[in-house]
Amino acid sequence: MGNETGTGTRDLLIETARDLFLLQGYGATGVAEIVRVAGVRPGSLYYFFPTKEDLLIAVLEWYRDNIYEGLLQPVYERIDDPLERVFGILDGYRQMLLLTAYDQGCPIGNLALEVTNSHPRVRELLKENFVQWTDEVARNLTLAAGRLPAEIDIPGLSEYILSVMEGAIMLARTYRTIDPYDNAIAHLRDYVDRMVEDGTNWAKPSRFRHASDGEKTL
Amino acid sequence: MGNETGTGTRDLLIETARDLFLLQGYGATGVAEIVRVAGVRPGSLYYFFPTKEDLLIAVLEWYRDNIYEGLLQPVYERIDDPLERVFGILDGYRQMLLLTAYDQGCPIGNLALEVTNSHPRVRELLKENFVQWTDEVARNLTLAAGRLPAEIDIPGLSEYILSVMEGAIMLARTYRTIDPYDNAIAHLRDYVDRMVEDGTNWAKPSRFRHASDGEKTL
DNA sequence: GTCTATACAACGATAGAC
DNA sequence: GTCTATCGTTGTATAGAC
Numbered sequence: 001m002g003n004e005t006g007t008g009t010r011d012l013l014i015e016t017a018r019d020l021f022l023l024q025g026y027g028a029t030g031v032a033e034i035v036r037v038a039g040v041r042p043g044s045l046y047y048f049f050p051t052k053e054d055l056l057i058a059v060l061e062w063y064r065d066n067i068y069e070g071l072l073q074p075v076y077e078r079i080d081d082p083l084e085r086v087f088g089i090l091d092g093y094r095q096m097l098l099l100t101a102y103d104q105g106c107p108i109g110n111l112a113l114e115v116t117n118s119h120p121r122v123r124e125l126l127k128e129n130f131v132q133w134t135d136e137v138a139r140n141l142t143l144a145a146g147r148l149p150a151e152i153d154i155p156g157l158s159e160y161i162l163s164v165m166e167g168a169i170m171l172a173r174t175y176r177t178i179d180p181y182d183n184a185i186a187h188l189r190d191y192v193d194r195m196v197e198d199g200t201n202w203a204k205p206s207r208f209r210h211a212s213d214g215e216k217t218l
Numbered sequence: 219m220g221n222e223t224g225t226g227t228r229d230l231l232i233e234t235a236r237d238l239f240l241l242q243g244y245g246a247t248g249v250a251e252i253v254r255v256a257g258v259r260p261g262s263l264y265y266f267f268p269t270k271e272d273l274l275i276a277v278l279e280w281y282r283d284n285i286y287e288g289l290l291q292p293v294y295e296r297i298d299d300p301l302e303r304v305f306g307i308l309d310g311y312r313q314m315l316l317l318t319a320y321d322q323g324c325p326i327g328n329l330a331l332e333v334t335n336s337h338p339r340v341r342e343l344l345k346e347n348f349v350q351w352t353d354e355v356a357r358n359l360t361l362a363a364g365r366l367p368a369e370i371d372i373p374g375l376s377e378y379i380l381s382v383m384e385g386a387i388m389l390a391r392t393y394r395t396i397d398p399y400d401n402a403i404a405h406l407r408d409y410v411d412r413m414v415e416d417g418t419n420w421a422k423p424s425r426f427r428h429a430s431d432g433e434k435t436l
Numbered sequence: 437g438t439c440t441a442t443a444c445a446a447c448g449a450t451a452g453a454c
Numbered sequence: 455g456t457c458t459a460t461c462g463t464t465g466t467a468t469a470g471a472c
Contacts, residue, residue, distance in 0.1 A: 023335075024335070025245070025332060027243070027245040027246055028245055102334075103335055105331065109331070109388060110331050112388050112391070112392045113323065113327070113328050113331050113332070113388055113391070114243060114331070114332055116320075116391050116392050117241075117242070117321055123392060123394070126392050127392055127393055130389060130392060130393075156401045156404075156405070157405065159389065159398055159401055159402070160382075160401060160402050160405040162385065162389065163382055163385030163386040163388075163389055163398065163401075163402040164378075164381055164382055164385055164402075165385065166384070166385035166388050166389070167327075167380065167381030167382055167383065167384035167385030167386070167388075168381040168385070170327060170330050170331055170381070170384050170385075171348060171377065171380065171381055171384070173330070173331070173334050174330045174334050174341060174344050174345055174348060175345055175348075176341070180377055180381065183374045183377055183378060184377070184378050184381040184382075186374075187374070187375070187378040187409070191405070191409045191412075194409075194412050194416075198412075
């Protein structure tokens, strides 16, 4: 096909590299393989991306710019409750693990551990992706703030949720079973439930506590 | 130097590879670099390890066989309380992040995400290392069982703690700041505190709850 | 913007003398 | 068990015609 700007080829290369990086990692994916799978010649790739790292940067920018379509929208279509939307996002990663037989985890998490000692711009984009994720979770938690304790540190809790998810994916992929992921999310749910039921929370060495029972069908 | 069994060279190669894999990853570390840093010739390396992957396996076996000396002993020397020993282990990773300026995370976690789609024996050893870690945490939690709710699922909680730690290391290394790690451990502490103070826990959809106050200076 | 052809270094691994 | 020398492949990246 080919259009006047060559955008089609550029996007094709980004999407091909994205998929291969996700499956095999950045270092294990060769430029030759990318152009072969994309059906493009090396000259075209290096026309758009002077180095392989520039292609990685474009992939990370793609993830950053497509979080809604790829991650949030499918969940938000099914779920309205903001707190359940957070757990819906987590369930999305669970489905990915099952569908790919643990071959694919979190794209950003994989790259984070592999290339974090790399070029500054890459780390910057990894951070941007993580921050975008936690900001979205925080937005949902804010919408659910009525059910959560007033003094809750929503950004901190959001970041904690990301930590749990990334670690749980790591274990599930290593064990080749969903159990560690389900276990981790169940504990996370238990933790949030305690906050909801409790009216207290926060991880700082706060030790103020008061009984306040009550059933909750979160 | 050189002894009759060549064990010295073998161990030297394992330790050199271990350090380089930790700093740069498995794929990014070349065999040529390993032998150069170790001051050994390629012929010697391939005498002991037919392939690079065999060397990786030896490194993972090293971690498995040295968890006490490298990880537990320094903590257990300072801390006696079993529950605090768990948080002491977590603090060890915190010190490593700070001392290496976020260049080094968890050796097993790094390799887990990088080579988990690799040879079965490698994944098996990654799992052995994780299980050994969670078993040790579970042992400590069992010793502290008097303070924890009776119905607690100790293996599940131990695995959850590992998930939190691995994810938190990932974020701290990406952000190049200790904040995400401290935030995650603080939330974990809060969660455990709630169990200790509460007398209830467990992440299954159990919703039985009963008040039981009491101060606790964990 | 895309093509063919290829440069040049690094890769894992091996051969064979000692 | 260790040495030197090197094989064959793949890696990223480039040159220059079209």
